[in-house]
Amino acid sequence: MNGDQQAEQVFSYQHLFSFTKNVFLAMGCSDEHATTATTTLLSADVRGIDSHGVARLSGYVRLWEAKRINAKPDIKIIHESPSTAVVDGDSGLGLVVAPFAMQVAINKAKQAGTGWVSVQNSNHFGIAGYHAMMALQHDMIGMALTNASALVAPTFSTERMLGTNPIAVAVPAGSEPPFVADMATTTAANGKLEILQRKNLEAPVGWIQDAAGNSTTDAHALKNKGALLPLGSDKEHGSHKGYALGSIVDIFSAVLSGANYGPWVPPFPAYVPMPENQPGKGLGHFLGAMRIDAFRTADAFKKDMDNWIQRFRSAKTIDGYEKVLIPGDPERLFEEQRMKEGIPLLGTVAEDLAKVGQKFNLSL
Amino acid sequence: MNGDQQAEQVFSYQHLFSFTKNVFLAMGCSDEHATTATTTLLSADVRGIDSHGVARLSGYVRLWEAKRINAKPDIKIIHESPSTAVVDGDSGLGLVVAPFAMQVAINKAKQAGTGWVSVQNSNHFGIAGYHAMMALQHDMIGMALTNASALVAPTFSTERMLGTNPIAVAVPAGSEPPFVADMATTTAANGKLEILQRKNLEAPVGWIQDAAGNSTTDAHALKNKGALLPLGSDKEHGSHKGYALGSIVDIFSAVLSGANYGPWVPPFPAYVPMPENQPGKGLGHFLGAMRIDAFRTADAFKKDMDNWIQRFRSAKTIDGYEKVLIPGDPERLFEEQRMKEGIPLLGTVAEDLAKVGQKFNLSL
Numbered sequence A, B: 001m002n003g004d005q006q007a008e009q010v011f012s013y014q015h016l017f018s019f020t021k022n023v024f025l026a027m028g029c030s031d032e033h034a035t036t037a038t039t040t041l042l043s044a045d046v047r048g049i050d051s052h053g054v055a056r057l058s059g060y061v062r063l064w065e066a067k068r069i070n071a072k073p074d075i076k077i078i079h080e081s082p083s084t085a086v087v088d089g090d091s092g093l094g095l096v097v098a099p100f101a102m103q104v105a106i107n108k109a110k111q112a113g114t115g116w117v118s119v120q121n122s123n124h125f126g127i128a129g130y131h132a133m134m135a136l137q138h139d140m141i142g143m144a145l146t147n148a149s150a151l152v153a154p155t156f157s158t159e160r161m162l163g164t165n166p167i168a169v170a171v172p173a174g175s176e177p178p179f180v181a182d183m184a185t186t187t188a189a190n191g192k193l194e195i196l197q198r199k200n201l202e203a204p205v206g207w208i209q210d211a212a213g214n215s216t217t218d219a220h221a222l223k224n225k226g227a228l229l230p231l232g233s234d235k236e237h238g239s240h241k242g243y244a245l246g247s248i249v250d251i252f253s254a255v256l257s258g259a260n261y262g263p264w265v266p267p268f269p270a271y272v273p274m275p276e277n278q279p280g281k282g283l284g285h286f287l288g289a290m291r292i293d294a295f296r297t298a299d300a301f302k303k304d305m306d307n308w309i310q311r312f313r314s315a316k317t318i319d320g321y322e323k324v325l326i327p328g329d330p331e332r333l334f335e336e337q338r339m340k341e342g343i344p345l346l347g348t349v350a351e352d353l354a355k356v357g358q359k360f361n362l363s364l
Helices: A011-027 A031-046 A054-065 A092-113 A130-135 A190-198 A239-255 A299-312 A329-341 A347-360 B015-029 B031-046 B054-065 B092-112 B130-132 B190-198 B239-255 B298-313 B327-341 B347-359
Strands: A007-013 A076-081 A084-088 A113-121 A140-146 A167-171 A181-184 A284-289 A343-346 B008-011 B076-081 B084-088 B115-124 B140-146 B167-171 B181-183 B283-291 B345-346
Touching: A007 A011, A007 A239, A007 A347, A011 A031, A011 A054, A011 A299, A031 A054, A031 A092, A031 A130, A031 A343, A054 A343, A076 A299, A076 B327, A084 A092, A084 A239, A084 B115, A092 A113, A092 A130, A092 A140, A092 A284, A113 A239, A113 B115, A130 A140, A130 A181, A130 B345, A140 A239, A140 B239, A167 B239, A181 A299, A181 A329, A181 B115, A181 B239, A190 B092, A239 A284, A239 B167, A299 B239, A329 B092, A343 A347, B008 B015, B008 B347, B015 B031, B015 B076, B015 B347, B031 B054, B031 B092, B031 B130, B031 B327, B031 B345, B092 B115, B092 B130, B092 B283, B115 B239, B130 B140, B130 B167, B130 B181, B140 B239, B181 B298, B239 B283, B345 B347
Parallel strands: A084 A113, B084 B115
Antiparallel strands: A007 A343, A076 A084, A113 A284, A140 A167, A140 A284, A167 A181, B008 B345, B076 B084, B115 B283, B140 B167, B140 B283, B167 B181
């Protein structure tokens, strides 16, 4: 589905759900946490963001084996105001910690109009869009940010200082489907680069730089101290803006919560040593919810939002393009298709999952 | 200062302040509003963003002459919750309406931890960074977004649907100066294009497209139905992300407040007809303030923020670059220099100001 030529195996959502939940249960998660973690993780596969779904399950298991993930976390609020909170994730799965924090944001928004929760001591939380979308059913706008281990060089730098630090914003509409933006603050997400690596293809100019900071098309440059480039690619095309956006995500997620930031964010691969002299705890997220009717009636807002979506979707297109897309359109089409027809996994991903299962006597 | 070869005249801040304030007073603004509008407008000249300062004064006057700006607005809150408000700008100068709304956000944050204000029925508000920075003295993070008249084509479109819709975020630090990001959500701000137009130079590939949606280096393409490109320039380099960011700014500023959005935003040049069938009132802004100690103590935050800034500023550089910049560094250097040495204006800008003065019997 993602352009790979490799053999694929198709699994139903229910099958992958049951398998994945059993893995989390075997790690020692409670039934509630295993359900939440599975729902969060699989939302990536369902929405076509293959790099962030079950393909990462073995990575989470290895972090647990390395005792960097706590399967029985005591997730709690450690500081709060009427519209804010800081949540300590107790080294839990970000897949569980972030939905807890988003629920706190939603509860705050019910009372105070908006809710904003910064999270410390967490781990990778799957796709940002899932957490932002939790707000939609409450007629709220949802936001989700997270930092991640450093792969991105600021403008003018050779050093990796920021993660791909995504921003997700979900906005409810009326008769139209919601607006759901979910984007890395880099020119290209790391998942897209991984696809090129597997196929031994070159990367477009503007995605990455080599160890000296020169533009390169070598998709493997990150293995040799290269770096991903911030959205904008180079100074002339606004890379200082992508760098600033990634920095804002880092500050809101980690400086505001007391998590690790910049080059000190814990790495996802369990074999990579932890950075030295870490200033905070775990990695950080930032979740937000704004109740629409804290601004105007939800009906009036949704009427205008439908009009916004319809006007943009009908904008005149460049020859050769069928229509202008609304953020969230491609992922929604994946969701419709995959819930019906199943989720295709690359052969290597299915093998990797089967090996994870063997650790716990579970068959895929 | 901005690379133009044209003759420049240098004015002291005090001189330009007095002249500009007198123009606003002559338009009928109250003394308080004239002071606020002047402070806001000149913050652009002081910070080196020449396109948004006194160079625009004649444009504001023409909007007032066309009765699109109300010099005596009754700016008020029309909807609120503990952490939110919607402000009606009563067609006032955005230079006055936005600081009012930002003060509401700050007051809300004092009580509820955060404050978020969406604004309808306003006009252009100068530089976004000024409003965001109002939060700093209160140990708060400030945010300011605004929509603007449509110059930007979404990915795959030939139509101008969004303004350059900036995002500003100001974050206090301790011994270090604050982090202040202030960026258009386009690859290049329109002001940069205007400099090339005046000098008859070509634009870099990736800044603009022509009427058919083809990449062009003709800096005058916007006069022939061309469009600015979203941050990212093209799909392969993430223009759908710049388009999504500009859309989020539009939705927060205008769909949440009941202002005009997308192609319906009122134009800045008074001679351009208003778009037909406008769905809302005036243009929209979105202002936010988050009290640091609603998350953790300001001291702990500032200590980490200083560490963040120092670590990024000392990141290894690419050969030929002296250091990695922190967002806000270039504007702060301009401010230090211009408050001491004066503000250089292009000959054409000084002439334009002198003509504005003549309308009101004021000499520059």
